[in-house]
Amino acid sequence: MEIVELDNGLRVVNAANGHPYNMEDGTVVPWSGFTLNAEKVETIVEDSDIPEGIIAVKTEMKPTADGLEFIKTVPEGVFVIGSIAAAQAYGKPVIAFMANAATSVRGTNPADKKMDIKKIATFW
Numbered sequence: 001m002e003i004v005e006l007d008n009g010l011r012v013v014n015a016a017n018g019h020p021y022n023m024e025d026g027t028v029v030p031w032s033g034f035t036l037n038a039e040k041v042e043t044i045v046e047d048s049d050i051p052e053g054i055i056a057v058k059t060e061m062k063p064t065a066d067g068l069e070f071i072k073t074v075p076e077g078v079f080v081i082g083s084i085a086a087a088q089a090y091g092k093p094v095i096a097f098m099a100n101a102a103t104s105v106r107g108t109n110p111a112d113k114k115m116d117i118k119k120i121a122t123f124w
Contacts, residue, residue, distance in 0.1 A: 003078050004029045008117050012095075013074060014081045021081060024100050024114040029081065036067045036082040038089035061089035079120075088123045096121040 005011045007025040014021055014029045015036040021029040042057040050056050063071075071090060074080055080094045087096045097115040098104065104113070 001032045001034075001073065002030055003075070006117050010117065010120075011078045012081050013078055015070065015086075016081050016083060016096075019110060021097060021115050022111070022113065023097075023117050025117055034070050036070060036080060036086040036090070036094065037064050038062060038067070038083070038085045039064055040085075061085045063089045084121060087121055092122070092124040094123075 001013050003011055003013050004027060006023055006027050012029055013032050015032050015034050017035060018031050020031055023029065038061040041060050041062050043060070045056040045058050047056055067086070067090065071080065071093070074093060078093065080086075080090075082090070082094045082096060084096045087094045097117075097120060099108070099113040100116040102114065
């Protein structure tokens, strides 16, 4: 697992989706070789305002056993780059990055996107 320190001091490992992350500071964070997945769990919601025949569900993202084992191998103080769903499922230390304004438009090739290092998505 390669831990990379960004220009802002944030230390990260990439367990997102099999490709490197290009950061706006010029740093490239290679893929760790592990993808942090999350499981979708649905719970039926009862609500009298919803017409009969429609099933309303609350969807939550939950960690996987493999993912929890991977998290255990990450040193203290290092954040794990994952998807938004993974960040929701695992909480700290999993974060998600978003492309900066200049490269966030739909249709931009992932290899051409630059991740904003001044803002991270967290769910803790």
